[in-house]
Amino acid sequence: xxxxxxxxxxxxxIRLAARPVGMPKPTDWSHTTEPVAEPAEGGVTLKTLALSxxxxxxxxxxxxxxxxxxxxxxxxxxxxxxxxxxxxxxxQFAVGDHVSAGFGVQEYITIAQDEIKRNGVxxxxxxxxxxxxxxxxxxxxxxxxxxxxxxxGIPQPGETVVVSGAAGAVGQTVGQMAKIKGCRxxxxxxxxxxxxxxxxxxxxxxxxxxxxxxxxVSGSSGAVRAGLKEHxxxxxxxxxxxxxxxxxxxxxxxxxxxARVIICGAISQYNNTTAIxxxxxxxxxxxxxxxxxxxxxxxxxxxxxxxxxxxxxxxKAGRMKSKExxxxxxxxxxxxxxxxxxGENFGKLVLEVAKA
Amino acid sequence: xxxxxxxxxxxxxIRLAARPVGMPKPTDWSHTTEPVAEPAEGGVTLKTLALSxxxxxxxxxxxxxxxxxxxxxxxxxxxxxxxxxxxxxxxQFAVGDHVSAGFGVQEYITIAQDEIKRNGVxxxxxxxxxxxxxxxxxxxxxxxxxxxxxxxGIPQPGETVVVSGAAGAVGQTVGQMAKIKGCRxxxxxxxxxxxxxxxxxxxxxxxxxxxxxxxxVSGSSGAVRAGLKEHxxxxxxxxxxxxxxxxxxxxxxxxxxxARVIICGAISQYNNTTAIxxxxxxxxxxxxxxxxxxxxxxxxxxxxxxxxxxxxxxxKAGRMKSKExxxxxxxxxxxxxxxxxxGENFGKLVLEVAKA
Numbered sequence: 001x002x003x004x005x006x007x008x009x010x011x012x013x014i015r016l017a018a019r020p021v022g023m024p025k026p027t028d029w030s031h032t033t034e035p036v037a038e039p040a041e042g043g044v045t046l047k048t049l050a051l052s053x054x055x056x057x058x059x060x061x062x063x064x065x066x067x068x069x070x071x072x073x074x075x076x077x078x079x080x081x082x083x084x085x086x087x088x089x090x091x092q093f094a095v096g097d098h099v100s101a102g103f104g105v106q107e108y109i110t111i112a113q114d115e116i117k118r119n120g121v122x123x124x125x126x127x128x129x130x131x132x133x134x135x136x137x138x139x140x141x142x143x144x145x146x147x148x149x150x151x152x153g154i155p156q157p158g159e160t161v162v163v164s165g166a167a168g169a170v171g172q173t174v175g176q177m178a179k180i181k182g183c184r185x186x187x188x189x190x191x192x193x194x195x196x197x198x199x200x201x202x203x204x205x206x207x208x209x210x211x212x213x214x215x216x217v218s219g220s221s222g223a224v225r226a227g228l229k230e231h232x233x234x235x236x237x238x239x240x241x242x243x244x245x246x247x248x249x250x251x252x253x254x255x256x257x258x259a260r261v262i263i264c265g266a267i268s269q270y271n272n273t274t275a276i277x278x279x280x281x282x283x284x285x286x287x288x289x290x291x292x293x294x295x296x297x298x299x300x301x302x303x304x305x306x307x308x309x310x311x312x313x314x315x316k317a318g319r320m321k322s323k324e325x326x327x328x329x330x331x332x333x334x335x336x337x338x339x340x341x342x343g344e345n346f347g348k349l350v351l352e353v354a355k356a
Numbered sequence: 357x358x359x360x361x362x363x364x365x366x367x368x369x370i371r372l373a374a375r376p377v378g379m380p381k382p383t384d385w386s387h388t389t390e391p392v393a394e395p396a397e398g399g400v401t402l403k404t405l406a407l408s409x410x411x412x413x414x415x416x417x418x419x420x421x422x423x424x425x426x427x428x429x430x431x432x433x434x435x436x437x438x439x440x441x442x443x444x445x446x447x448q449f450a451v452g453d454h455v456s457a458g459f460g461v462q463e464y465i466t467i468a469q470d471e472i473k474r475n476g477v478x479x480x481x482x483x484x485x486x487x488x489x490x491x492x493x494x495x496x497x498x499x500x501x502x503x504x505x506x507x508x509g510i511p512q513p514g515e516t517v518v519v520s521g522a523a524g525a526v527g528q529t530v531g532q533m534a535k536i537k538g539c540r541x542x543x544x545x546x547x548x549x550x551x552x553x554x555x556x557x558x559x560x561x562x563x564x565x566x567x568x569x570x571x572x573v574s575g576s577s578g579a580v581r582a583g584l585k586e587h588x589x590x591x592x593x594x595x596x597x598x599x600x601x602x603x604x605x606x607x608x609x610x611x612x613x614x615a616r617v618i619i620c621g622a623i624s625q626y627n628n629t630t631a632i633x634x635x636x637x638x639x640x641x642x643x644x645x646x647x648x649x650x651x652x653x654x655x656x657x658x659x660x661x662x663x664x665x666x667x668x669x670x671x672k673a674g675r676m677k678s679k680e681x682x683x684x685x686x687x688x689x690x691x692x693x694x695x696x697x698x699g700e701n702f703g704k705l706v707l708e709v710a711k712a
Contacts (some may be wrong), residue, residue, distance in 0.1 A: 065643075066643050067642075067643045067644075244639075249634070263638070263641050263642045264642070265642070266639055266642075269639075275636050276636045276637070276638075276639060277636070278605070278633065278634030278635040278636040278637070279638060280631050280632045280633070280634040281632070281634070282619070282632075282634050282635060282638070282648070283600075283619070283622055283625075283632060283650075284650075285619050285648060285649065286423070286619045286620070286621070286650035286651070286652065287421075287422050287423045287650065287652070288423075288650065289649075289650050289651065289652055289655060290649070290650055291647055291648070291649040291650075292638070292641060292648045292649070293641065293645075293646070293647040293648070294639075294640075294641035294643065294644065294645050294646055294647075295642070296642065296643070296645055299645060
C-alpha cells in the first residue's frame with residue numbers, strides 16, 4: 001500500500017467518553033471515525049490486527065496518579081496490540097513488517113518518528129510465536145508474569161507457588177514458568193472448566209475453583225480456603241496475586257516463613273465504588289517474616305528480549321502453552337472488555353480487529 | 357545468698373486469668389504467690405529487677421498461632437527483663453551476675469540447666485549500658501529496631517525514613533540509627549511534648565503529632581497526612597510501622613518508588629474486637645514497586661552481640677540516647693501495661709520490680 005492510498009481508508013475508533021463509576025457502561029464510550037493520516041518523514045502507519053484487553057485498562061480509565069497517566073476524556077482508549085506496517089517513511093520499518101505497538105482501540109495509527117520509541121513500537125517475529133501469542137506469553141502479560149515470578153518471587157525447586165487468575169494471560173505464564181522451575185503449582189480460577197484446563201492443558205498440579213460452593217464452609221471464599229488446605233499441604237511459599245480481595249486474605253493465612261507475595265493486580269477491586277479492601281491478614285507478613293512486593297512490567301523493558309527468547313524456546317519445545325480467547329470486531333470492545341471482570345474469558349483476552 | 361535462704365522468700369506473680377476481649381481488664385489477671393524453688397544441679401535462681409512491657413504482650417494473650425505460642429490461662433504472664441543471679445549451681449553464672457532473661461511477671465524465677473538456653477538467659481555488662489538500657493536500645497526493642505531498619509529497610513544516605521511510635525523503644529532506636537546512617541528522619545508520636553522530645557533530644561528532623569487537630573483537614577489522621585506532606589517533601593523511602601491502621605494507610609499514600617515498609621507491629625489494632633483493619637492503600641506497593649516485609653527479632657539472635665556493641669558505642673560517644681519510662685511495683689503491672697495502648701508512655705515502658 002502506498003501512502004497515496006491511505007486517504008481512502010476510514011479509521012474506526014473507540015474513545016473514552018466518561019470516567020466510569022463501577023463497571024464501565026456503553027455510555028462511557030464514544031465511537032468515532034477519522035481519516036488515516038499519511039506518515040511524515042521518519043514516521044510509519046500501522047494497521048491494527050489484534051488488541052490486548054487487560055485488567056489494567058480499568059485503572060487507566062480512572063482519574064488520578066498511578067504508574068501511568070490516565071486516559072483523557074475524549075482520547076482514543078489506550079491499548080497495546082499487534083499489527084502490520086502499511087506505510088513507512090522510516091528505514092527501520094518496511095511495509096509488511098509485523099509490529100507490537102501502543103495502537104489504541106482503533107483500526108489504524110500513524111506515528112511520528114519522535115513518537116516511535118515512546119510508543120513502544122517494535123518488530124515481532126512470527127517464527128517465535130503467533131500474532132496472538134505476541135499479546136500473551138510473549139507479550140506484556142507474559143513479561144509481567146515472567147519478571148514478577150522470577151525477579152520478585154525468586155522460585156526455588158520444591159516450593160509451592162499459588163497464582164490467582166490462573167487461566168488469564170499473566171497466570172498462565174506464572175504457573176507454567178513455575179512448573180519449569182521445579183515448583184508445585186496451584187492455580188485459582190473461576191469455574192470447573194477453566195480449572196480442568198489449567199490442570200490438564202497447562203500442567204498445574206491443582207486448580208481451585210473460587211466459584212465452587214463448598215459444603216460446610218460458609219462465605220464466598222470457603223472454596224478457596226478449603227482448596228488451599230487440600231492442595232498446599234506444605235503451605236504457600238510464593239503467591240502471585242492478580243485479584244486482591246478475599247482471596248488475597250485467604251492465601252495470606254497460609255503463607256510460609258519468608259514467603260513472597262507478588263502484587264501484580266487486584267481485579268476484584270477495580271470496579272469498586274467503595275474503598276479498596278485492604279488485606280486484613282497482612283500481619284501474617286510479620287508472623288512469617290514474609291514480603292509483599294509490587295511489580296510493574298515496564299521496569300524490565302531492557303530484558304524483555306531475554307524472556308521472550310527463553311519462553312519462545314519452551315513453546316517450540318512443547319513445554320509451554322499460550323492460550324488466547326479471541327473475540328472478533330473492534331466495535332465489540334465495550335462489552336468484550338467486561339468479560340475480564342465477569343471472569344468469562346478463558347485464556348488471554350484478545351480483540352481481533354482485522355484478519356492477518 | 358545461699359540456696360538455703362531461698363526458702364524464706366515469697367515470689368509474687370501475676371498470671372493470665374482469662375483471654376481479654378479488647379483492652380485487658382483487671383479481672384483478666386490473677387495475683388498469686390509461691391515459694392522460691394532452689395536450683396537443681398546446673399540451674400540458677402534469678403531475682404527480677406526490671407521487666408520490659410511491650411505491645412507484643414497483647415498478642416501473646418490471644419489464642420491462636422503466631423510467631424510464638426500464646427500464654428496459657430493460669431500461667432505466669434510472659435515478660436522479658438533484667439535481674440541478678442541469687443543462687444547458682446551452674447559454673448557459667450555466679451551469684452551477683454546481672455542477666456537478661458525471660459523472667460515472666462514475677463519476682464523470682466528458678467531455671468533448670470536444660471531450660472537456660474531456651475529461656476534466653478544471658479549475662480549483661482552494666483559498663484555497656486544501664487539496667488534499663490538493657491531493656492531498651494540494648495534489649496529486644498533495640499534489636500528489633502536495629503535489624504528491622506538495617507536488614508529489611510537497608511537505609512541509604514539521603515533517604516527519608518518515617519517511623520511511628522517514635523518515642524517508644526523500637527522507634528527511638530530506628531530513628532537514631534537512621535540519623536547515624538545519614539537519612540532524613542521523621543517520627544510520628546502522640547502529643548506535643550513527646551514530639552518535641554523526639555526532635556530536641558533524639559535529634560529527629562521532625563515529628564508528627566498524630567493527636568493534633570489540624571484545621572481544614574477532616575478525619576483522625578488529618579494531622580498525619582498534613583505532616584507527611586510538610587516534612588517529607590521528597591516522599592518516603594522507608595517506613596518502619598509499629599502502629600498499623602490509618603497511619604499505615606497515610607504513609608502508603610506517600611511512598612516512593614522501591615520504598616520499603618517494615619511491618620514490626622500494629623498497636624492500633626491489638627485491642628480490636630472487630631477484624632484487623634487491612635491497609636486500603638496496599639496497591640501503592642504495586643504502583644511504586646515497593647516492598648512490605650515483616651520482621652521478628654528472634655531471627656537475628658546470632659548477631660545481637662554485634663548490634664549491642666555498635667549501639668553501646670554510640671551511647672558512650674553521646675551519639676545515641678536511650679530513654680525509659682519507669683513505673684515502680686510488680687503489682688501495678690495490669691494498669692501499667694495499658695499505658696502502651698493509651699499512648700501514655702514517654703520512652704520505653706519499664707516496670708521496676710526491685711531496686712538493683
